[in-house]
Amino acid sequence: MTAIDFSRVAARRRRFAPSWDLATLVLILGAIGLVIGTFHDYGITWDEDVHNWYGVFVMDYYLSWFKDNRSLHWLNLYNYGAAFDMTAAFINKVSPFGTYETRHLLNGLVGVLGVVGAWKLGRFMAGPRAGFFSAVLLLTIPNYYGQMFNNPKDIPFAVAGIWSVYYMARIVPALPRPGWSIVVKLGVVIGLSLGVRVGGLLFFGYAGLTGLLYCAWRAVETRDAALVLRELVQASGRVLVPMLAISYAVMLVFWPWAQQAPIEHPLTALDYFSHVTFPFTTLFAGKYFPATDLPWEYLPTHVVLAMPELTLALTLAAIPAAFVEQARRRGGPDRTRSLQYGVIAIAALFPIAYAVAIKAVLFDGMRHFIFVLPPFAVAAALVADHVIDRLKTFRWRPLLVGLVSLYGIAHLAIMIELHPDQYVYYNGLVGGVDGAQTLFKTDYWGNSYAEAVKGLTNYLETEYGAEFEDHDFTVAVCGPPISADYFFPDNFVFTDDREKADFFIAFTKDNCNNALPGKEVFRVERMGALLSIVLDRREMVQAAEHAPEAAQDGNGASE
Structure with a gap:
């Protein structure tokens, strides 16, 4: 051997x-x-x-x-x-x-x-x-x-x-x-x-x-x-x-x-x-x-x-x-x-x-x-x-x-x-980011807004098809406008007037996602945690714009 x-x-x-x-x-x-x-x-x-x-x-x-x-x-x-x-x-x-x-x-x-x-x-x-x-x-x-x-x-x-x-x-x-x-x-x-x-x-x-x-x-x-x-x-x-x-x-x-x-x-x-x-x-x-x-x-x-x-x-x-x-x-x-x-x-x-x-x-x-x-x-x-x-x-x-x-x-x-x-990220001691989302801040800096804008763009492209670029849309943002409007396509117009904006992009910081009513059309989520949302407010804005006209018509009819 x-x-x-x-x-x-x-x-x-x-x-x-x-x-x-x-x-x-x-x-x-x-x-x-x-x-x-x-x-x-x-x-x-x-x-x-x-x-x-x-x-x-x-x-x-x-x-x-x-x-x-x-x-x-x-x-x-x-x-x-x-x-x-x-x-x-x-x-x-x-x-x-x-x-x-x-x-x-x-x-x-x-x-x-x-x-x-x-x-x-x-x-x-x-x-x-x-x-x-x-x-x-x-x-x-x-x-x-x-x-x-x-x-x-x-x-x-x-x-x-x-x-x-x-x-x-x-x-x-x-x-x-x-x-x-x-x-x-x-x-x-x-x-x-x-x-x-x-x-x-x-x-x-x-x-x-x-x-x-x-x-x-x-x-x-x-x-x-x-x-x-x-x-x-x-x-x-x-x-x-x-x-x-x-x-x-x-x-x-x-x-x-x-x-x-x-x-x-x-x-x-x-x-x-x-x-x-x-x-x-x-x-x-x-x-x-x-x-x-x-x-x-x-x-x-x-x-x-x-x-x-x-x-x-x-x-x-x-x-x-x-x-x-x-x-x-x-x-x-x-x-x-x-x-x-x-x-x-x-x-x-x-x-x-x-x-x-x-x-x-x-x-x-x-x-x-x-x-x-x-x-x-x-x-x-x-x-x-x-x-x-x-x-x-x-x-x-x-x-x-x-x-x-x-x-x-x-x-x-x-x-x-x-x-x-x-x-x-939060570690497992608090249940990860999902467990932390109601306890601590998550996306406090608007990093998720780039994805939110992309989601809104895809949503409108699906709705309007080839005519998407023929329409302009006003968009309001909670927090830092630059975090969203830098990624806007040419037909998105930023506005400070949230109440009259067609769409509202908001993160969960300070419950900003609950600041306005609207139809939720896109969510940015990670591992079960909501980071930001996109709200479609067009119907509400149109209803608010027509409300004064309806009130005037009603007043005229009563007279």
Whole structure:
């Protein structure tokens, strides 16, 4: 009997084993392909119109050599940087696609860049497999993926945020004197976050806190105050000061209003967003609350319900797993590893805790906090990677892998079924999007209106046949007109007068679908949840128009 050479068997297995980096490359290329193949499917969200014009005005500010100052007082948008919007405006000058289609393509590609950032962070922390899982878990969070295409503020901000966390994690092992290259990169990405929202100041806080924790740890290690002070000075001169200077310069490039008063205006914008008002009620757990007086659990609940069940479970295990790992380490906790875990945990948890603590004005679920999803995905991936190592000898491992694979397939099927409205997703803890539709907001941004217009067009084409284009129809819209009228055929005429409109398009936000009576002719639904409707009101409008005539005729007859 021939002896088995186990070393050769192992070598063959390694040779034919899948490369996690190759798998990630395939995943990223697939994501890019999805963006290119589907960006036309997404509707126009409520904020896109004003952001589009803001980007045009900032572009014109530069093209006019600073003479066109419309961007300095455009609505409240001057409080934001225009890193994304101005870039989109320049690309639109040469793009073969429509204005918003171009923005959606760019927005989607920026979203993929965030997936790359999650991969980089996960890979740096635990290797190629953890990097792959980080990318997969972020890409399959429907609230992230669905908003990749048409959220011009929160997605670019989230992307800059995860790259900031990545570079901070990279800097930690090299403190107090990291290389200039990594410091410059950190400054640039924080500057880009500030070039979208002044809330990018958070990342300064994360970096500063990490530096202080490093110094505190070194103080315990060395018990040498002079050495710690020297390292603090070195870290400040090597990281903090250059980071501030670079990020501030990048921010100013994309923020004309800040250029007018580089200190005062950013601080004014920060104060504005700290005291922003939203004089409307918002739906939560089936009840309407003032946005200024929400239950403390509003944001945590939305974060929990926005994540797929498996990702949520892994995320909840992340902090205990990190503590256990460090507690079991011989020689005590590792400073570098602990600080890196701390950076990720702070990026994921601090914004939520702070918003709850100050009773922040919130609306639209967790939309303004999408930037916590990438660090959550990375944390979940690190746990998944660790669990796989621990289960190498687990007897029922193939069964467990099979169950997880079936879950993954089912989850992907949900995302496909929701397309292109993935952002309305709620997980199984509340019964999915069907169970959530009477408890929480679903399509609060009008993304489904593109499909509603198409449904109305098909309805009228069926009714009128070849004569469809010979007729004009007035259409009213609940909420953002641009979300619907951008897709109108030439014979659809938008009107502000709902009562006299032939048709009314309405989403379910704030029960707008029940605002007017009419014959329902089209519904946009996903997985049992109603997103928007189209009402035919022609008979009612005609009856109302003829009512005065009938009244006059009746008066004449009585006389």
